[in-house]
Amino acid sequence: MAGGRGTRLQMGEKGLVRLCDRPLIEYVISTLEEAGFEPVVVTTPRTPYTANYCRTRGVDQICTEGTGYVEDVTEAVEILNEEGPVLIVCADTPGLCRDHLDQIISSYNFGGKPACSVWIPANHFEELGCTIQYTREICGIQAVPAGLNILLGSSIEREQDELCILIDDPALVFNINTREELAAAEQFFRLQRKEIR
Numbered sequence: 001m002a003g004g005r006g007t008r009l010q011m012g013e014k015g016l017v018r019l020c021d022r023p024l025i026e027y028v029i030s031t032l033e034e035a036g037f038e039p040v041v042v043t044t045p046r047t048p049y050t051a052n053y054c055r056t057r058g059v060d061q062i063c064t065e066g067t068g069y070v071e072d073v074t075e076a077v078e079i080l081n082e083e084g085p086v087l088i089v090c091a092d093t094p095g096l097c098r099d100h101l102d103q104i105i106s107s108y109n110f111g112g113k114p115a116c117s118v119w120i121p122a123n124h125f126e127e128l129g130c131t132i133q134y135t136r137e138i139c140g141i142q143a144v145p146a147g148l149n150i151l152l153g154s155s156i157e158r159e160q161d162e163l164c165i166l167i168d169d170p171a172l173v174f175n176i177n178t179r180e181e182l183a184a185a186e187q188f189f190r191l192q193r194k195e196i197r
Helices: 024-034 048-057 069-080 098-111 124-128 179-196
Strands: 040-043 060-062 087-088 115-121 137-140 143-152 163-167
Touching: 024 048, 024 098, 040 069, 040 115, 040 137, 048 060, 060 069, 069 087, 069 115, 087 098, 098 115, 098 143, 115 124, 137 163, 143 163
Parallel strands: 040 060, 115 163
Antiparallel strands: 087 143, 115 143, 137 143
């Protein structure tokens, strides 16, 4: 999902804002491709440069009306005529990795529910200085949504019973909405990169 204005960030189209010298959306696209998915980027009339980036990058994209996140998800699924499970990922989740995707898909496949949502413990947000918009108790822990969901295409216009998956990884905290969060993400991922070396 890459159709938001990025008004709080005020740095142009959010998917193209650079983190550690890469556009935010590139982290998501490359992770999905490495995991064997065929990503389709959902843009809106507010994100023409993101649509151009996708065309140049050779990634499929569709443009929805941009009336709201839920409406855009519904419209995208209907345009794609998807009946089965659809993985929905926000373009500003640079900490997503293949291991996360493996865990999500495996949990969903064994969960027996038509939908799932992914959550991160709220304490990671406090530790990293990131804004918390909403919390809910998941597995006895206060948690925050990660911007990752699976929905059943055939039921996209209805509320779906969902499996809640808790992933205890601070890398998933970063859903970049402000310059302060971008700076915190830069620091976190640069440090992580050093540790990997």
